[in-house]
Amino acid sequence: QQPVQSPQAVILREGEDAVINCSSSKALYSVHWYRQKHGEAPVFLMILLKGGEQKGHEKISASFNEKKQQSSLYLTASQLSYSGTYFCGTDGSGNTGKLIFGQGTTLQVKP
Amino acid sequence: DAGVIQSPRHEVTEMGQEVTLRCKPISGHNSLFWYRQTMMRGLELLIYFNNNVPIDDSGMPEDRFSAKMPNASFSTLKIQPSEPRDSAVYFCASSLEGSFGGYTFGSGTRLTVV
Numbered sequence: 001q002q003p004v005q006s007p008q009a010v011i012l013r014e015g016e017d018a019v020i021n022c023s024s025s026k027a028l029y030s031v032h033w034y035r036q037k038h039g040e041a042p043v044f045l046m047i048l049l050k051g052g053e054q055k056g057h058e059k060i061s062a063s064f065n066e067k068k069q070q071s072s073l074y075l076t077a078s079q080l081s082y083s084g085t086y087f088c089g090t091d092g093s094g095n096t097g098k099l100i101f102g103q104g105t106t107l108q109v110k111p
Numbered sequence: 112d113a114g115v116i117q118s119p120r121h122e123v124t125e126m127g128q129e130v131t132l133r134c135k136p137i138s139g140h141n142s143l144f145w146y147r148q149t150m151m152r153g154l155e156l157l158i159y160f161n162n163n164v165p166i167d168d169s170g171m172p173e174d175r176f177s178a179k180m181p182n183a184s185f186s187t188l189k190i191q192p193s194e195p196r197d198s199a200v201y202f203c204a205s206s207l208e209g210s211f212g213g214y215t216f217g218s219g220t221r222l223t224v225v
Contacts, residue, residue: 002153032213032214034213034214040218041216041218041219043216044215046213047213087154089214098156098159098166098167099144099156099214101146101153101154101156103153104153104154
C-alpha cells in the first residue's frame with residue numbers, strides 16, 4: 001500500500017520553513033526519506049525506526065509517530081539547494097528493506 | 112566506492128525488441144532492488160533480491176519482464192518483447208540488509224520504446 005504524501009507541491013522563499021507529511025494505512029516498521037533533483041537519482045536523507053525517534057541532518061529533521069502511522073520531514077531555513085522532489089519510503093513488513101515510495105512532494109525554493 | 116553502476120544510461124529501441132538493463136551494486140551490499148519511475152505511477156518496486164536470491168517479484172508487470180542476479184556484483188533486468196508503455200527510467204538500488212544506511216540508487220537507465 002503506497003504511503004500518501006502531503007502537500008503535493010510547496011514553493012518557498014529562501015530562509016522559510018516547510019513540513020512534508022507521509023501517512024500510511026498500514027503499521028510501519030521504518031520510514032526512509034529521499035530527495036531527488038531533476039534528472040538525477042534519489043538520494044538518501046535519513047531513516048527512522050518505530051519508537052517516535054526524531055533524527056536530523058543539517059537543517060533537515062524528521063519524526064516518526066508509529067501510532068498514527070505517520071512521519072514528517074522538517075526543512076528549516078530552506079536554502080536553494082533544498083529544491084527537488086522529496087519521497088518517503090515505508091517498510092511495513094518488519095525490516096525487509098523493501099520500500100514502497102509515496103508519490104513525492106515537489107519543493108521549490110526561490111531566492 | 113564508485114556507487115551503484117547502471118548501464119546503459121539511455122536506451123532507445125523499437126517495439127518488439129529485447130532490452131537488457133544492467134546493474135552493479137555497491138560491494139558488500141547484499142540487497143538489490145529494481146524500481147521503475149514514471150510521471151504517472153511514480154517509483155514502483157519491480158523486484159528485489161537478498162543475497163542474490165529473488166525475494167519478491169510481485170511488482171514485475173508481466174511475463175515480458177525478467178530479472179536475474181547470477182552473483183553478488185551483477186544483476187540484469189530484461190524486457191522481451193518491449194512495448195511503448197515500458198518507456199520509463201529504471202533505477203537499480205542496493206543496501207545492506209537491515210542496515211540504517213538506506214538505499215543507494217544508481218543513475219538510472221532512461222528507456223524509450225518507439
